[in-house]
Amino acid sequence: MLTPLTLPRGPELANRLLLAPLTNQQSHPDGTATEDDFRWIESCARNGYSMVMTCAANVQANGKAFKGQLGIWNDAQLPGLTRMADIIRRHGSVSSVQLHHGGMRAGFNLPGYAVGPSANPAYASRGLTQAEVRQLRDDFITAALRAQRAGFDGAEVHAAFGWILSQFLSHTLNQRQDSYGGSTENRARLIFEIIDGIREACRPDFQIGLRLSLERYGMRFEDILYVAQRALREGKIDYLDLAPWDISKVMEEGEFAGQRAIDVFARLPRGEVRLGASGKIMSAARARQVLDAGLDFVMIGRAAILQNDFPHQVLQNPDYITPPLPVSAAYLTQQGLSPDFINYMRNWDGFVAE
Template sequence: MALNPDVLFEPGFIGKHKLKNRYIVGPMTRVSSEEDGTPNERVHQYYKRFALGGFSAVITEGIYTDEKYSQAYEYQAGLATDKHREAWKPIVSDVQKHGALFIAQLMHGGAQSQGNYYEDKNIAPSSFQPPRDMVPVYGGSGAFPVAEELSKQGIKNVKQGFVQAAVYAKEAGFDGVELHGANGYLLDEFLSESINKREDEYGGTLENRLRLLTELIQEVRDAVGKDMIVGIRISQLKATNPDYQWPGGEKDAETIFTTLGKTDVDYIHISDMDAVSPGFGDGTMTMSQAAKSFSKKTVIACGSLSDPNQAASVLENGEADFAAIARQALANPDTPNRVRKGMSLDEFDKELIMLPKAYVKDAELAKELVTE
């Protein structure tokens, strides 16, 4: 591979934290923890190998936040109990020991929950049924149930869950937390006019639909302090509606990212199918470019950036500050070390790697990683 993507290996900052390069592992659903959400040795080795492979930071899979309605998948990892927190501690320590920052993505499944250890019903901003069936590869089948509308007290409970999970993350030693406001899960459901039909201060105008996100950012920041990273992930696409786009296009993007830019988040992480394609129709900005332009925050781009030249171009063009890769990181947990040494990258094989527990069979892979 005749490459010299130097920009990918420049150090950078998120908040007060220095990252050794611009490669970040994006969050990926793994469903490989214990039934009660406790991360185990499989989870430990899974994350450790990304740190060994040269990534500057690793963002976890979506971690559920409470013992009520937040869990989205069976065997999903949690940060909802003291037991969860204690189980994360050695994993966090090991990832950091091998040179990577570790960020916990905090997630509430909302209407897209398809497996919950604690509750049998789903909740959403308004009564809503996702338009597609559950995802078989993550243990679901058939249609989603109709989610019940959250009460005002329910909204407070959701926020309390996120805040407590963020505190647990800090106590476990994580460098930061990322609020999952993308892909059709609960926070994104509040943002979506097609799902959020509320008539109170959390519904109606786009500004009102942003209210839960901005309140939650502030409450999490107040709970964890100024030194811990607080980020948010944003998308247009949803897991059960991948073609969805904001109805106002760039105008909506301007409102959303300008509003987030006024909050205390350290970064905005964009989830997109293709980070280099126009985000709102022909001739428009990319999602990352819009986030950077309107928010003035640090931006992480994610979406089809497995080609190092493409990832470097996003950074060189000033559209983002960091490049997150997901599926390519599953195929090559040592992507940064390989790229830096001019080595080839293995192609992503979804038949093998997208099986949630397939990497368990590759336990010996860590011995074959290209390390620094």
């Protein structure tokens, strides 16, 4: 975990422990960053994470999925983003913004304004026209350029957890009959157009990450594997960030039944692209399991909330385990969480003691 990690492009990572993008619901209603955002980013950057990634930042106004979500869809958000990048750089960490759009699950639109790959009555959403799909692609690319202007080392394309890019990849949610629907290649087309566009538009050393998840929202393992294999083979990304709910997830059916998902991905040829994972990593031992499986880095999520200096704790104590749940609001305040962040954590069953 102490070994530095080079990426194909951009700065080297000081160790193998990276801060996962964490929803915190503490930005202004217009998507600009707050003092709480700056304090949280600084508390993480100074505590040993080799890369510090922002929470999911929406690339279009209608992509907002969380109350108090950070935005990266207009230039009014640039000053706050720039300050966040400066804070991370000052503490010696590599910086990244996670690029996001909620799609049909964006819950802050007026009726009829939620959009997705296809109309979906359950979400009161309509399908995007081809012109709107191209605009969405361009807005992801423009958001990456905005992250570059703000001084970030890179950006991660969020194609996980049932947000808009995984909605396009889903064989159940995507019922399109054009070049963005039908076959796996077509359903993955938007993801790769965005990656290609960012690589072409941004400077040569701008780092691109891609996040993929495995569960829910019509995700088929074969489709995720296709995207992963192609992204690794083409080499236009710098790291692939796998986000299963649990790194111990074992495939229950199909060609890989009985195998851990992370072991399947670890065997894929990946050239210089780096591969990492998150998923219930709450101890030093669990972090080691990811690296022992042959992956290159570990994304720290809930453990970073429970113990802000998780990297320091792990590197000092090979038997370290995060505090057991639930924890008090006072404890989370000590870990650097704002009142809004703590209120969000109350939505997680058994996390905050009442």
